[in-house]
Amino acid sequence: MRVKMSPGGPEVSRLAYGAWRLLDDGQGADVQRVLTLIETCLGCGITTFDHADIYGGYRVEEAFGAALKARPGLRQRMELVTKCGIMLVNPARPKTWIKHYDYSRQHIVESVERSLSNLGTDYLDVLLLHRPSPLLDPDEVAEAVNALVTQGKVRHVGVSNFTPAQVDTLASRLSRPLVTNQVELHPLRLEPFLDGTLDQCLQRRMSPMAWSPLAGGRLLKGEGQAESRVRAVLSALARQYGAEMDQVIYAWLLRHPANIIPVLGTQRLERVTAAVRALELKMDTQDWFAVWSASSGAAVP
């Protein structure tokens, strides 16, 4: 269950928990509820928590941090990933009038300081640049993150949703290797398997993190043709492996040689604990291609 994200990178759990939708269910930021979620994750070996400054309209980090503050021993039992760079039009950021990106040195540093404060910690295990920006200056970013690393506020740096060219360019300026590229990865999105994104992760020995591993629910409930085809195959595999659909989907991602780290987004605690069983499902190669071919709509060439 424990893996190195990259040769010089952090040790993380093979499954991560994503706090993206932590406040989406309208139940608010009740500390006890967040504590239960955290303990459930830690109890089944999920120690890596994925955040972003913007999640929940800039409020998730703080809600999560309140739990950490309430139970001081927790922080050292987990790895915290958070992100910066997206600027939302949101009451919490009155100066922002259009959605944009900001990778100025000043913004990166301020965003990290704010995340540290919100999360109630003095270091991030991994800082990710949330999305590539056409205005990203790799020299300026390198200056900012190198300073944060030197100060111990950030231990490792990665990116999210970057193309291979964007990764190469940024990496050429950083003093240490990037540890991950977090991208949307699931059986309905085959592009990253084909367009060089996962090839680059293999070449650079970065474990990709997979956001929306269940395709935001489309795999379980979507009604498009590809969705229906893939679901039919997944259902058959679930029966065959004696597993649930979501476990089969995670196992499909885990089977890839790049050591994909699925980021679980579910709010249902029983799906979190159940997910861990995916680590034991060794998906057969032909079964893997059955899912692939159902998604692409054709046999492989």
Place this chain on the structure above:
Amino acid sequence: MRVKMSPGGPEVSRLAYGAWRLLDDGQGADVQRVLTLIETCLGCGITTFDHADIYGGYRVEEAFGAALKARPGLRQRMELVTKCGIMLVNPARPKTWIKHYDYSRQHIVESVERSLSNLGTDYLDVLLLHRPSPLLDPDEVAEAVNALVTQGKVRHVGVSNFTPAQVDTLASRLSRPLVTNQVELHPLRLEPFLDGTLDQCLQRRMSPMAWSPLAGGRLLKGEGQAESRVRAVLSALARQYGAEMDQVIYAWLLRHPANIIPVLGTQRLERVTAAVRALELKMDTQDWFAVWSASSGAAVP
């Protein structure tokens, strides 16, 4: 006629013969017929024979090997290329129920052992990975092929139908450079000239092999608009150069600076011997672009 496929690669003939369709004409695997074909090729300087485990429903290698066994001196007068990795749904492989790829260490080794046995030889000049697989683990492949190279069973390694990112990733793990990327190349398929595939061959000094150099007959008989436009230009060039259409097409490929090696697929012996004349046709630059522009449907930008 003899060229190095890459600086440290094998010496091969500038035209290769492709055994893909060896059994397609329903005449079966008569040894004498295969011997005649081989002698015809060797007689006109075509010494490189292109195979794959799967050709002819897993039966071409054996038919070809029967001829080599019948005439033991032949093997040392030729170079043998074969491929592995595609798993066909075929009576010869009852465990395969869906077309897929297998680049596990075990499969690569077994596939090569079987090819050696079928071909009646104790070494392959070049082993190609037949198609990129989303599950290809470059470390595992490197282990397998490095072992085969060390044992002398495989002298050189290449790929087929790989993107530049896939080549770079695999190459980063191999102890020796890849010697070729065999791709579909002909005047109706301009993508590899534009998408980095041939640029990478130039940069890495790998000679690409061109499969379906006549576009599977479409160039000679196809009725689409691009096909008709290109054929009109090729016909005019054939008259002008005093050559046949197929010779002009090979000459068009041979004119490229990457040292493209066309893989002849014809079963007609007179087209094999005639093909060699393409090596003497030095295609004029403007003529080359006339074919290009007929294919793309517009003058170059």
Place this chain on the structure above:
Amino acid sequence: MRVKMSPGGPEVSRLAYGAWRLLDDGQGADVQRVLTLIETCLGCGITTFDHADIYGGYRVEEAFGAALKARPGLRQRMELVTKCGIMLVNPARPKTWIKHYDYSRQHIVESVERSLSNLGTDYLDVLLLHRPSPLLDPDEVAEAVNALVTQGKVRHVGVSNFTPAQVDTLASRLSRPLVTNQVELHPLRLEPFLDGTLDQCLQRRMSPMAWSPLAGGRLLKGEGQAESRVRAVLSALARQYGAEMDQVIYAWLLRHPANIIPVLGTQRLERVTAAVRALELKMDTQDWFAVWSASSGAAVP
């Protein structure tokens, strides 16, 4: 206003003047008129002039050179960029019957000699390969340009309209780094910001040159949906910054971290002098993204 095009590259002005349309207005090649244009540029700090052998149907270089010959001190106050490689169907080139490219050693050398003669100078500051050619042999090009550099006829080498793979391949053979990639860049063409072109410029520290920075007038007068959306934003920004539309467009390009060098194509002297003010407009990040989002038709992801 003065910048290094790349670490070992030439010092140029941050805005360049493009001679592309010098003869387009039907006023002919009057020496006095060209002298006035040159003096206007130099007077406001625009010292870099962008040419190509083919501009004006192979006549612009000569018209420009006539002015330099008439006023011998001028040459040393400017940087001359010119290009080679495109072969136009044109009365001046009777042997060319189809538009094509020629990057043979002989043609490159002859083209440069002719440009030097036309321009009345004994050196080019920068030679660009005008467009990528599917027949470009990087070894042959390297031989040609290395010889020209050694002879002092060409001081620096760059490319134009090249993909990243084409740049990498050529660069792998040259003895010195490429100094620029001149591409079509403006708010209606976002591809180079996304497809690796500008990432590569950042990584290799080449300043890209932007041709058609005003989109050939489409930004000011085009009636398409994207054009109308972008123009509405640019108009608002022009009012806000107290500037003209063209200045705002140049400022948008200048804001990019790759140090884009816009190539002004206007024939109107007052637009040339006005353009320089763009260097003082520091475009706000959100304003920059307002233009971007108007062009793409959606908020950034």
